[in-house]
Amino acid sequence: MASTTQAHLPSLGEHQRDEVGNQFQATLVELVDLALAGKQLHWTVTGPLFRPLHEQLDELVDAWRELSDVVAERAVAIGYFPDGQSAAVASGSGLARLERDALEDHVVVRELTGRLADVAERVRERMDRLGEIDAASQDVLIEVVRALEQQLWMIRVQFGHAVVDARARPMGGS
C-alpha cells in the first residue's frame, strides 16, 4: 500500500517525474538568482534613470520570486523536492556575477536584459521539452516564459534608448 506521501501523486513514471523535476529545478535556481541579481542592481544603479530602474527592479524581483514559488510548488505537487537554497543556486545557476560597485543606468539595463533574455531562452527550451511529457507541468513553464518575455518587452521599450544613447556617446564623454 502506498504511503501517505506517495499516495495520489500524478500518474507520471519515475523517469518522467525526474525529468520534469529536473527542468523545474534548473528553472527555480535561475529565477532565485535573477531575483538576487535584481536586488543587487536595485541597490547599485546610478544615473538619470535611477528612479525608474530602482522601482522597476523591485517589481521584477517580486515577480521572479512569485514565479519561483509557482515552479517549486508544481515540482512538489508531482512528487519532486526542489532545492532553492544558496548552495543549489550557486552551483545550478549559470548567471554571471555582477560587479560589486556602482553601475551606470545603461550598464544596468544591459546587464539586466542580458540575464533576463538568457533565462527566458533556456526556460523556453525546457517548456518545449515538457510538452512531450506532461502538459500540466509545461503550462507552468509557459506561464514563466510569458512573464519573462513580457518583462523583456517592457524593459526594451522603456530603457532600450539608454543603451543606444550610451553607445553613441564619445569615448571618455559622460
Ligand SMILES: [Fe+2]
Ligand atoms: Fe529598496
